[in-house]
Amino acid sequence: MVKHKNTDKIKLLINNVVPLNNGDVALFYALYKKLEGAGFQVKIATYYYKLAKELYPDLPFVEEIGQYKIYMKLPFLKPLLLSLLFLFSKHYREADVLVGTPGGYINSNYNIKNSLSVYKVAKYFGKKSLIYSQSVGPLNKKDALFFQKLMDTSISYIFVRDQFSFNILTNLNISKQKFKLTKDAAFLLDFKEQASKNLKKVGVSVREWNYDGRNKESYIKLISAFIKESVNRGYTVEFISTCQGLANYKDDAKLAQEIYDNLDITLQVKTTVLADYFKFEDFYKKIEEYDFVIGTRLHMCITSLTKNIPAFNISYEVKGKECYNYLELSEYSIDYNEGSEKAMQSFTNFITNTDGIRAHLKNIMPKINKESNADFNFFKQKITEF
Incomplete structure (x- = not known):
């Protein structure tokens, strides 16, 4: 395992970002600022690209693959066509590492195959994939098997943001060398002590x-x-x-x-x-x-x-x-x-x-902020290992 010390030579793509919910913005923005501050070349693959650029013109947004209406109406199509979509995306082709955005979309209330299959394709094209500060579960049996195989073959590392998620990965017998417990990514935001304004x-x-x-x-x-x-x-x-x-x-x-x-x-x-x-x-x-x-x-x-x-x-x-x-x-x-x-x-x-x-x-x-920053530094090291 080789560590690349020159982070400015590594191109990262934070993917699966939806920047219209301020909770999600807090998550990906906190991570983006840390990665940028660490010297990585960072782009952000986002859905609702045109609106995202209008709202946040200074952020390095690029189009997420598969955001056409047909994939929203027929979501089963996207995983089938991902290899082709990947090839036609300059930003995915040029990225060295994919970083899954923080959040809570790895559970069976959502279509996890739609959002996670890209890591299987990325592996095929020689890309490394990691996921930062996710909740995992609950997962039905089918989704659990899919996620377990993906972790075994395609995702290099995942940070989970709660003990419940950590226990799920443990029970799925995923290698303990591939996941770590952290806090919610929003705790990377600095603590700003405010005196009570007592506005009632x-x-x-x-x-x-x-x-x-x-x-x-x-x-x-x-x-x-x-x-x-x-x-x-x-x-x-x-x-x-x-x-x-x-x-x-x-x-x-x-x-x-x-x-x-x-x-x-x-x-x-x-x-x-x-x-x-x-x-x-x-x-x-x-x-x-x-x-x-x-x-x-x-x-x-x-x-x-x-x-x-x-x-x-x-x-x-x-x-x-x-x-x-x-x-x-x-x-x-x-x-x-x-x-x-x-x-x-x-x-x-x-x-x-x-x-x-x-x-x-x-x-x-x-204290939570300090722990979150220490975990980020650990995650940064994982990014540089090839």
Whole structure:
């Protein structure tokens, strides 16, 4: 195994990026800045390329392969034609290493064959592939076998961002030399300690989740109860999400409006639905206005925490609870359909202890950031091994 010390000679392509969700932007942007700072030549293969370039003209976006409408309507076609698509992509052909973007798309709620088959093709063309800070699972039997074979033959290394994912790879008997436990990639963002502005304002992000037998009506009642409790304590409420305001993408503002429309008028006068799209830097600045955040979108929570703003997590997938476990904030992460009594007790404890949570964040967030940077340095070494 040879290590290439001159990182500026290595061409990286971060792939599978969707830059329209500010949670995803936080993930790939944090990784991109680290890779760029390490001296690599970096390009970012993205879906929605034209809009991405319009929103972020200074980032080195290139077109992701297979983003034509036919592949969205007939997703089974893409894996069959990947070799041809790869050959026709200058950016894939010229890359030395593919780096799978951070996130949570390796589970059976999504079409993992569609998003991961490119690594098999990359291996055939002599490219190295690694994946940074992913959640893995749950996987059905078919997907588990596909992923296991891909890890054995085509993917050189993967960082997983939670213990649940680590256990899945262990149970699949994947070589322990090929994966490592890390934190969510957004913790590569520097911790920015913010003094409480005490504006008596709360940010609330919502998300509809139609998997795992979850009940939308129970979730709506939960959010409504939290809004009522917040207003009764003297706060105003703003619905805001990492994912909103774009016609051709998921829009959490629609669910927020539905919840707002069913609130009592006494709560509506204290509540606002923000429906516009925020570019990441604007979103990241906006969250400084809140005394605390209620986040269903995990990265609504994480981006707030990186600014020392307490965040109450409503976990629709295991990744939320896993993250709050290593943050030592597990008591402030509840299930999407948590029982009303337990949920409200956890939430009232959270509001009462926001000052204590801020003090805790001052201690633990720099530690998490330091660990994340150490893991990145390890990942960087893995990139340079050929």
